[in-house]
Amino acid sequence: MSGERSALGAALGAALLARLGLVLYGVYQDGAMRVRYTDVDYRVFTDAARLVAEGRSPYRRATYRYTPLLAWLLTPNVYLAEAFGKLLFVVGDLAAAVIAYQALRQRGAGARQACGCCATAWLLNPLPMAVSSRGNAEALVALLVLATLYFVEVGSIGKAAACYGLAVHVKIYPLTYALPVALHLQSRRCSREGAINAGCDRKARPTFAGYLWQLCVKMLNCDTLFFGAVAGSVLAALTIVFYHLYGWEFLEHAYLYHLTRRDIRHNFSPYFYMLYLTAESKWSFFLGLAAFLPQLLLLLVASVVFYRDLVFCCFLHTAIFVSFNKVCTSQYFVWYICLLPLVMPNVKMSWRRGLLLLFLWFVGQGLWLAPAYFLEFRGYNTFLLVWLAGLFFLFINSFILSQIISHYQKEVRVAKDLKQQ
Amino acid sequence: QAVLIPDAVDVEAPEYLATDLLLLLYMEPDPRCSSCFSAALPVHGRYHRPAEDSEEVLVVLKSPEVLACCCDNRLRTECWKPAEVEAPCSGTVDSPCRWYSVTHKPTYEELILHIPVGLRQHSSLVCALTLLTTVLCSSLILAALCKHGQFS
Numbered sequence: 001m002s003g004e005r006s007a008l009g010a011a012l013g014a015a016l017l018a019r020l021g022l023v024l025y026g027v028y029q030d031g032a033m034r035v036r037y038t039d040v041d042y043r044v045f046t047d048a049a050r051l052v053a054e055g056r057s058p059y060r061r062a063t064y065r066y067t068p069l070l071a072w073l074l075t076p077n078v079y080l081a082e083a084f085g086k087l088l089f090v091v092g093d094l095a096a097a098v099i100a101y102q103a104l105r106q107r108g109a110g111a112r113q114a115c116g117c118c119a120t121a122w123l124l125n126p127l128p129m130a131v132s133s134r135g136n137a138e139a140l141v142a143l144l145v146l147a148t149l150y151f152v153e154v155g156s157i158g159k160a161a162a163c164y165g166l167a168v169h170v171k172i173y174p175l176t177y178a179l180p181v182a183l184h185l186q187s188r189r190c191s192r193e194g195a196i197n198a199g200c201d202r203k204a205r206p207t208f209a210g211y212l213w214q215l216c217v218k219m220l221n222c223d224t225l226f227f228g229a230v231a232g233s234v235l236a237a238l239t240i241v242f243y244h245l246y247g248w249e250f251l252e253h254a255y256l257y258h259l260t261r262r263d264i265r266h267n268f269s270p271y272f273y274m275l276y277l278t279a280e281s282k283w284s285f286f287l288g289l290a291a292f293l294p295q296l297l298l299l300l301v302a303s304v305v306f307y308r309d310l311v312f313c314c315f316l317h318t319a320i321f322v323s324f325n326k327v328c329t330s331q332y333f334v335w336y337i338c339l340l341p342l343v344m345p346n347v348k349m350s351w352r353r354g355l356l357l358l359f360l361w362f363v364g365q366g367l368w369l370a371p372a373y374f375l376e377f378r379g380y381n382t383f384l385l386v387w388l389a390g391l392f393f394l395f396i397n398s399f400i401l402s403q404i405i406s407h408y409q410k411e412v413r414v415a416k417d418l419k420q421q
Numbered sequence: 422q423a424v425l426i427p428d429a430v431d432v433e434a435p436e437y438l439a440t441d442l443l444l445l446l447y448m449e450p451d452p453r454c455s456s457c458f459s460a461a462l463p464v465h466g467r468y469h470r471p472a473e474d475s476e477e478v479l480v481v482l483k484s485p486e487v488l489a490c491c492c493d494n495r496l497r498t499e500c501w502k503p504a505e506v507e508a509p510c511s512g513t514v515d516s517p518c519r520w521y522s523v524t525h526k527p528t529y530e531e532l533i534l535h536i537p538v539g540l541r542q543h544s545s546l547v548c549a550l551t552l553l554t555t556v557l558c559s560s561l562i563l564a565a566l567c568k569h570g571q572f573s
Contacts, residue, residue: 034463060429062429062430062431063432063433263433264435264468270554271551273543273547273551274547274548274552276468276539277471277539277540277541277543277544277547277548279435280470283548287548291555294555294556294559297563298559298562298563298566301570302566305566305567305570305571306570306571308571309571320562324555324559375537379466379477379536380537381476383537383539383540383543391550394555395554395557397558398559398561399561401562402565403565405562405566405569405570406568408569410571
């Protein structure tokens with residue numbers, strides 16, 4: 001028992017040192033070089049926190065499109081030190097790892113396997129390290145999503161729903177988890193109560209449509225309704241309080257902007273060039289809709305097919321959502337990387353295949369970053385190359401996802417883990 | 422120090438939707454030479470509309486207007502004239518000072534920014550190939566989901 005704790009403690013310690021090192025390096029680079037290490041968003045958070053400390057609305061700060069809670073949390077940036085926020089996000093990272101570890105143990109993974117998954121996929125992964133040390137707040141959403149999934153695993157529906165409501169308030173994307181959570185809760189209820197309950201009748205269904213209809217009916221059960229009520233209340237309460245404090249600006253910037261956002265500037269999304277060229281044409285609306293349909297279809301099918309394993313389903317959801325979204329930046333990858341430690345024990349593939357897929361993922365990003373650098377910092381017209389790299393990156397992401405799906409196995413092999421030790 | 426008027430700028434807007442703004446840059450005396458002032462300003466171009474046939478748009482950066490302040494005790498002949506511009510004395514917007522335009526000769530020619538833009542003639546190809554790729558990629562994932570999914 002103490003061995004497990006010390007292994008996790010060592011991983012946490014190493015992760016903390018690495019992140020603190022990056023924060024210190026960031027302070028140096030910001031002062032010494034022209035290209036700042038700290039993300040522009042962190043400047044926005046700090047300015048908004050300053051406004052809140054003066055008793056004004058954080059939405060006076062242009063491009064502040066987050067929850068007021070974040071500005072409130074970062075007011076020590078103004079009173080203590082500007083690096084406070086980054087340290088808070090680093091702590092968020094580590095807390096997320098601890099929750100992921102607990103969730104893995106709850107799902108039946110051995111201590112060593114759980115620690116290994118958390119360490120490789122999250123704690124020692126350079127991407128979340130860079131994201132938090134640069135001052136992006138993704139660690140907080142990751143923490144809330146992991147807490148939601150942990151509480152569902154443990155069976156505390158109320159706590160899960162509260163975390164979920166808060167997560168949706170902070171970032172809109174967890175809203176897509178509503179369907180898998182609803183389907184999952186009704187399946188757990190059925191497996192708990194056995195075949196006695198008529199609602200769980202598993203007679204042969206003649207059609208796919210009939211199967212879908214049965215699912216819809218089964219979703220309306222106690223657990224799902226309780227989850228919906230608590231999450232809805234938390235979200236409504238936060239919305240009402242902040243609307244009362246900050247008015248229409250809050251709704252516009254914190255919620256509506258993200259739902260209607262269309263960024264024509266270059267980003268990882270495969271749609272960016274199409275949206276840029278057709279921004280002012282009459283086809284703009286229909287193309288936007290056409291871009292939304294594959295995302296919607298994939299999310300629906302993934303929910304219906306994998307809801308029994310909620311964690312895997314949410315991982316697929318987020319990965320599909322990010323890859324097929326109209327806007328995609330590298331911060332978004334953290335949204336599904338935080339679920340990777342929980343998914344890893346169930347995806348049985350060889351080390352070589354895993355490393356090859358990881359390598360392909362980085363190659364895809366590199367092929368995009370190179371022409372994007374020349375476009376943004378050197379002024380070369382590399383639009384076609386950036387666009388083609390975006391399409392290729394989508395293909396790589398789709399290939400990796402299909403490989404993960406085809407190597408997924410439901411049970412976590414605890415015996416195999418013991419043998420490997 | 423710099424003052425932007427208006428102070429709320431939409432930094433994400435493309436060029437055709439962006440509003441004009443005025444930037445007041447307060448220059449510091451250059452320590453390396455007396456009666457010299459220096460300032461450095463990074464410039465980042467906005468996205469422009471896609472063009473019909475040229476790969477880039479030319480934006481001319483004209484010389485800035487140089488203003489001198491009559492807020493210290495040194496008398497200059499310009500200070501006797503009525504004030505031309507009323508602008509903040511320094512970074513704070515509270516107290517206005519009177520500023521006078523100083524005639525100067527730019528030592529460099531006009532700077533021209535070459536901003537890359539998308540080409541409209543690519544529209545059909547880009548739309549078709551993008552949508553085709555997304556359909557193919559979604560089919561790849563759909564096939565995996567339907568083949569390995571849990572339907573029981």
